[in-house]
Amino acid sequence: xxxxxxxxxxxFLLITxxxxxxxxxxxxxxxxxxxxxxNKTKIIYxxxxxxxxxxxxxxxxxxxxxxxxxxxETLHFIDVLSHxxxxxxxxxxxxxxxxxxxxxxxxxxxxxxxxxDDISSLEWTGHSLEDLSRFCRAxxxxxxxxxxxxxxxxxxxxxxxxxxxxxxxxxxxxxHMDVRPLSSGRSGAVSGEIALHAxxxxxxxxxxPESVQVKLLSRQRALQYRLTDSDxxxxxxxxxxxxx
Amino acid sequence: xxxxxxxxxxxxxxxxxxxxxPGSVATLLTSTGIPSLDDVxxxxxxxxxxxxxxxxxxxxxxxxxxxxxxxxxxxxxxQDVLLIDDNPLDFVKGCMWTTSDLNCKVFGEEEEERSxxxxxxxxxxxxxxxxxxxxxxxxxxxxxxCRAFDLTSxxxxxxxxxxxxxxxxxxxxxxxxxxxxxxxxxxxxxIEQILASRSKTTPLRICLPALGSPGWGDSSxxxxxxxxxxxxxxxxxxxxxCLSISLPPHLSVEDWSGRGWIExxxxxxxxxxxxxxxxANPSMTSLFPSHHGLVHIHTLPAPFTFLPxxxxxxxxxxxxxxxxSSGSGENNLAFKCTxxxxxxxxxxxxxxxxxxxxxxxxxxxxxEFTGTKxxxxxxxxxxxxxxxxxxxxxxxxxxxxxxxxxTNPTAPVSGKGSTQGxxxxxxxxPSRRKVNKPKKKVGFQTDRPDVYDF
Numbered sequence: 191x192x193x194x195x196x197x198x199x200x201x202f203l204l205i206t207x208x209x210x211x212x213x214x215x216x217x218x219x220x221x222x223x224x225x226x227x228x229n230k231t232k233i234i235y236x237x238x239x240x241x242x243x244x245x246x247x248x249x250x251x252x253x254x255x256x257x258x259x260x261x262x263e264t265l266h267f268i269d270v271l272s273h274x275x276x277x278x279x280x281x282x283x284x285x286x287x288x289x290x291x292x293x294x295x296x297x298x299x300x301x302x303x304x305x306x307d308d309i310s311s312l313e314w315t316g317h318s319l320e321d322l323s324r325f326c327r328a329x330x331x332x333x334x335x336x337x338x339x340x341x342x343x344x345x346x347x348x349x350x351x352x353x354x355x356x357x358x359x360x361x362x363x364x365x366h367m368d369v370r371p372l373s374s375g376r377s378g379a380v381s382g383e384i385a386l387h388a389x390x391x392x393x394x395x396x397x398x399p400e401s402v403q404v405k406l407l408s409r410q411r412a413l414q415y416r417l418t419d420s421d422x423x424x425x426x427x428x429x430x431x432x433x434x
Numbered sequence: 435x436x437x438x439x440x441x442x443x444x445x446x447x448x449x450x451x452x453x454x455x456p457g458s459v460a461t462l463l464t465s466t467g468i469p470s471l472d473d474v475x476x477x478x479x480x481x482x483x484x485x486x487x488x489x490x491x492x493x494x495x496x497x498x499x500x501x502x503x504x505x506x507x508x509x510x511x512x513q514d515v516l517l518i519d520d521n522p523l524d525f526v527k528g529c530m531w532t533t534s535d536l537n538c539k540v541f542g543e544e545e546e547e548r549s550x551x552x553x554x555x556x557x558x559x560x561x562x563x564x565x566x567x568x569x570x571x572x573x574x575x576x577x578x579x580c581r582a583f584d585l586t587s588x589x590x591x592x593x594x595x596x597x598x599x600x601x602x603x604x605x606x607x608x609x610x611x612x613x614x615x616x617x618x619x620x621x622x623x624x625i626e627q628i629l630a631s632r633s634k635t636t637p638l639r640i641c642l643p644a645l646g647s648p649g650w651g652d653s654s655x656x657x658x659x660x661x662x663x664x665x666x667x668x669x670x671x672x673x674x675x676c677l678s679i680s681l682p683p684h685l686s687v688e689d690w691s692g693r694g695w696i697e698x699x700x701x702x703x704x705x706x707x708x709x710x711x712x713x714a715n716p717s718m719t720s721l722f723p724s725h726h727g728l729v730h731i732h733t734l735p736a737p738f739t740f741l742p743x744x745x746x747x748x749x750x751x752x753x754x755x756x757x758x759s760s761g762s763g764e765n766n767l768a769f770k771c772t773x774x775x776x777x778x779x780x781x782x783x784x785x786x787x788x789x790x791x792x793x794x795x796x797x798x799x800x801x802e803f804t805g806t807k808x809x810x811x812x813x814x815x816x817x818x819x820x821x822x823x824x825x826x827x828x829x830x831x832x833x834x835x836x837x838x839x840x841t842n843p844t845a846p847v848s849g850k851g852s853t854q855g856x857x858x859x860x861x862x863x864p865s866r867r868k869v870n871k872p873k874k875k876v877g878f879q880t881d882r883p884d885v886y887d888f
Contacts, residue, residue, distance in 0.1 A: 347694025378753035
């Protein structure tokens with residue numbers, strides 16, 4: 191996983207963000223980091239909002255050409271909406287289609303990465319909470335079997351009132367990356383801040399190797415970042431290193 | 435002859451009414467028809483992006499006004515326009531049109547604002563450039579990218595007929611669909627069909643002035659969000675199209691369909707801006723008499739970058755490194771609609787803010803000050819009623835003035851020695867108070883009760 195977090199592979203990373211501080215950079219940095227480390231593992235990008243052109247452009251600026259990987263089928267970009275029932279139909283939308291698609295791609299493979307960008311949009315467009323919970327649990331189990339990293343993005347609507355879907359995701363995630371805007375509003379020098387929390391599956395298990403190496407960040411000690419066109423710069427809160 | 439050639443975008447200028455983004459030549463921008471809104475968006479609306487304007491005030495229709503600018507800008511710059519509405523032809527007929535005089539006050543300040551130029555406020559502010567709260571546009575840009583429109587003139591019928599005949603303007607009446615329950619999916623199919631059948635030489639503007647209004651049938655929030663996502667993805671796939679949508683007032687409020695509606699639609703589009711007019715709130719009208727509403731920026735387009743280009747290039751927002759307030763927060767923005775045009779500008783206190791650096795330099799011409807009274811020497815203000823002017827009072831300690839006179843007789847304060855001396859004798863006895871630190875007090879008094887001392 192991308193620096194400075196250096197999370198281990200095979201985890202379930204939940205990334206939450208808000209409209210004023212989108213976490214696109216965290217997803218794409220994770221993708222780029224994985225592509226640089228592993229050449230032949232399968233990567234599945236389940237997109238609801240992100241377009242292939244933008245993803246390709248951002249990766250190209252970081253020195254990664256996605257086209258050959260797409261041709262060689264090591265990278266699968268799946269537009270989720272195009273696989274789901276159309277508007278105004280009475281057909282109950284089911285995420286089973288997406289799960290079967292992902293399971294088919296990962297069949298017989300070990301290692302890799304699944305990115306779900308994002309799960310909130312599915313909830314807002316009519317998928318039930320139960321469906322989404324089951325879908326995430328099924329993906330998590332699939333990832334555990336195939337030692338695949340799972341990254342799920344969730345948009346927070348009200349920062350101080352976690353919704354039910356977020357509560358359920360927090361219960362099954364390994365780590366929770368909390369991307370937030372500055373409480374003082376937008377700034378040209380600081381784009382936002384990131385906190386990193388451990389999920390319940392890692393709490394109280396300090397002996398596990400993956401939890402020993404990761405440095406968690408509470409909200410009080412959150413790392414601040416500044417976005418550039420194709421990169422992100424991290425710096426500690428209160429220091430002028432990132433600003434000057 | 436040098437073998438070096440300037441690197442330039444290959445497609446620059448090939449598409450009418452577009453220009454490359456200042457940050458990336460791969461991104462083509464098109465104008466919304468409002469220069470200040472273009473600035474907020476980072477130079478214009480990028481092709482393949484969608485803009486959503488929410489106008490929650492039920493007594494005004496600023497969202498539709500933005501869409502009218504969007505349509506006529508497309509027609510003027512020879513781009514194709516697809517208008518989807520419940521009464522599209524009437525909507526087009528209500529659009530504004532270009533002004534004939536390019537140098538008229540559409541580009542500058544209004545007449546009443548210009549009258550302020552005659553006011554001499556104080557010698558140290560004399561060399562400052564005019565205070566700017568919004569962005570204008572150059573004549574060169576006007577011809578190619580953004581034209582000047584006059585709200586007092588209407589689009590000629592001949593222009594509409596010609597555009598309809600040549601298929602430059604295509605209208606889609608949502609009430610003509612057979613089933614109101616399937617309007618949204620029918621519209622998506624129609625847009626998909628049109629985009630697939632078009633050539634890539636002319637940009638297409640897709641305009642939905644009142645998505646979700648009664649003419650669109652009874653749509654749920656899920657349907658609307660699904661619609662926004664699908665249209666956004668469609669436009670993303672077609673790099674020569676852009677989309678502009680306005681929501682009716684009842685869909686523009688925060689709590690429609692439960693918590694976080696504005697955030698949900700913000701995630702579903704590339705750019706979301708709320709124009710919150712004051713008409714329903716008399717207290718806001720009295721607080722900000724020179725503005726008609728606040729501008730809230732929720733999200734901005736970033737078609738190929740992490741950082742929206744607006745953060746780097748918008749003068750109005752003031753987040754860029756070149757801005758005077760670099761490193762500090764974002765400017766507050768408000769809008770006003772004058773008789774001739776719609777403007778977004780910075781909203782701030784009287785003495786601070788604006789989009790350009792204001793620095794005071796010592797003036798070459800001297801004025802006389804004594805006590806708390808300003809002595810007029812030029813007589814420029816003669817005949818100008820005092821009530822309408824910004825009066826400035828400058829207080830200086832007498833000892834300091836005298837000390838400067840004695841040590842440096844050619845100093846600006848005593849530059850007109852005889853006049854100064856005369857003024858001093860005219861204005862009474864100088865103060866004998868002894869203070870450790872010389873105090874300087876400047877008070878700005880306008881006809882309004884707000885007074886700032888520093």
